[in-house]
Amino acid sequence: MSKKTINIPLGSQHISLLEPVRFKFECENETIVGVDSDVGFVHRGVERACTTKFKYDAIGYVVARICGLCAITHSLSYTVAIEKLMDAQVNSKIQYLRTLLLELDRIHSHMLCLSHTAESAGFEAMFMRIMGDREDIMEIQELLTGNRIQFDYISIGGVNRDIDSQRAKEITLRLRELEKKIYGYIEEFENNWSLSLKYKGIGRLSLDEAYKFNAIGPLARASGLAIDVRNEIDYLPYKEIGFEMQLHTDGDIHARNSVRLAEILNSIAMCRNILEGLPDGDIFTKIKGKPTGEVLVRYEAPRGELMYYVKGNKTAMLDRVRIKTPTFASIPAFSHIFMGENYADAPAILASFDPCLSCTAK
Amino acid sequence: MFKKFRKKSPWILHYNAGSCNGCDIEILACLSPKYDLERFGVINTGNPKQSDIFLVTGPVTMRSRERLVELYTQMPEPKVVIAVGSCTCTGGVFRDMYNVEDGIDRYIPVDVYIPGCAASPELIIDGVVKALDILEKKTKEREKPFRLFKDFTLKDGIVSRRESALRIGDDDAKD
Incomplete structure (x- = not known):
């Protein structure tokens, strides 16, 4: 630090932050020239507890508590890992129901991020509008699973609640209403002049940088890097239900918002396809045995790739559970984007990353 | 003057002491149009020196406990502390993990406990309304x-x- 620069801390408790994270910005006049981040405030030791405190059939509900936003992805990744270790097959209805909830979760997470970005740019009315419409998705989730945030929907060998035709009809109806509102947001985010001042050309990440800094999720897709685990895995029937990768080339905050909005539309279309063509079958398959061997499972959480490594030893306690979360992989890219930006834009840029620190610190 | 209107416009300070974000989103949802906690005059503020109600989520992790106590001491009297979520009240699913301090009442006095994982917005609103009564009682006690x-x-x-x-x-x- 030289005499010309000023150090400004952001966090660990700040009005624009949902979670405790600390950024130290080194500023020269208004411009940020150095960033130091500290993400470990919420470390609880879940990985350790998974191997010492809980048995393998309870861990699915424990890892869901790592993160409230992508809870379903965590428990699904773990469950699929255990099912692979026990050589179990689940029928296609279970897979479709799991995918349905995964996509609903993605919609509500992306809407939260969009509203938060709008608030950090000073557009309070947009924040309220999106948060109000987000309640539709929360009600759909409550209808489907019985809880708003921590669903506990997925169990080893199946799902915990069935869906009947009346519920499916209501969910389809509500999703159609939501779709109209999403088109309204796209109109607003594309054409609002004062939002374009805050978003266009700010927080830019080029394609080369995205590749170099190992960016994943919507952050990478906004820069044009075609990375999406949904395109690569075969445990869930994404190709049958009409998954399309959403790409943008600009790499700024506006591009990230556009990618998120396009993904919401794609997710709504996928949910509709699932509800239309839901096959018959049981919602639970009985699985015998104890997990043995090791396995690696990847899924696309709302923020990017989530990786689970599970090692079992034929007893009820597992040997190792390793979780690699999306935000953890994106931190180098975050720190790079902040360089050369105005300090006043820092909260909006940070919100556009959609960071999840309780995932990162576990 | 201040005393008279304190009950009508309590300001909230929200701190995440290591929760899973679930309760934080629900607090945010409380402030949104459907539940609209702001009809009670509540404003979410980032400054501990201007706030009356302290909403804490999460089992206290080792690193966040100093900040928690610091924020609590910076708030002016009278103040009310609300513990949102099961893990804030008792430690919940994180109890006995090596980096977790099993609930906030080991460190600061708690007035209202809100259970639930994640605590639903209706419960949070109920808790805040209860906290308003306690705030009024504490204000009178000071006089x-x-x-x-x-x-x-x-x-x-x-x-x-x-x-x-x-x-x-x-x-x-x-x-």
Whole structure:
């Protein structure tokens, strides 16, 4: 630090932050020239507890508590890992129901991020509008699973609640209403002049940088890097239900918002396809045995790739559970984007990353 | 003037002491149009020195406990602490993990406990309304006259203002 620069801390408790994270910005006049981040405030030791405190059939509900936003992805990744270790097959209805909830979760997470970005740019009315419409998705989730945030929907060998035709009809109806509102947001985010001042050309990440800094999720897709685990895995029937990768080339905050909005539309279309063509079958398959061997499972959480490594030893306690979360992989890219930006834009840029620190610190 | 309107516009300070974000999103959802906590005059503020109600989520992790106590001491009297979520009340699913301190009432006094994983917005609103009553009670308690030097058996003869003023209900028993 030289005499010309000023150090400004952001966090660990700040009005624009949902979670405790600390950024130290080194500023020269208004411009940020150095960033130091500290993400470990919420470390609880879940990985350790998974191997010492809980048995393998309870861990699915424990890892869901790592993160409230992508809870379903965590428990699904773990469950699929255990099912692979026990050589179990689940029928296609279970897979479709799991995918349905995964996509609903993605919609509500992306809407939260969009509203938060709008608030950090000073557009309070947009924040309220999106948060109000987000309640539709929360009600759909409550209808489907019985809880708003921590669903506990997925169990080893199946799902915990069935869906009947009346519920499916209501969910389809509500999703159609939501779709109209999403088109309204796209109109607003594309054409609002004062939002374009805050978003266009700010927080830019080029394609080369995205590749170099190992960016994943919507952050990478906004820069044009075609990375999406949904395109690569075969445990869930994404190709049958009409998954399309959403790409943008600009790499700024506006591009990230556009990618998120396009993904919401794609997710709504996928949910509709699932509800239309839901096959018959049981919602639970009985699985015998104890997990043995090791396995690696990847899924696309709302923020990017989530990786689970599970090692079992034929007893009820597992040997190792390793979780690699999306935000953890994106931190180098975050720190790079902040360089050369105005300090006043820092909260909006940070919100556009959609960071999840309780995932990162576990 | 301030005392009269304190109940009508309490300001909230929200701190995440290591929760899973679930309760934080629900607090945010409370402020959104459907539940609209702001109809009680509540504003979410980032500054501890201007706030009356302290909403804490999460089992206290080792690193966040110092910040938690610091934020609590920076808030002006009278103040109310609300523990949102099962893990804030008791530790919940994170109890006995090596980096977790099993609930916030080990460190700061809690007035309202809100259970649930994640605590639903209806419960949070209910808790905040209860906290408003407690806030009013605490405000009245502060207005009561009290003797500064009431216990001469103490060695230095000084009783701190906090000891005598903040106790609700049982201050007669101490005399």
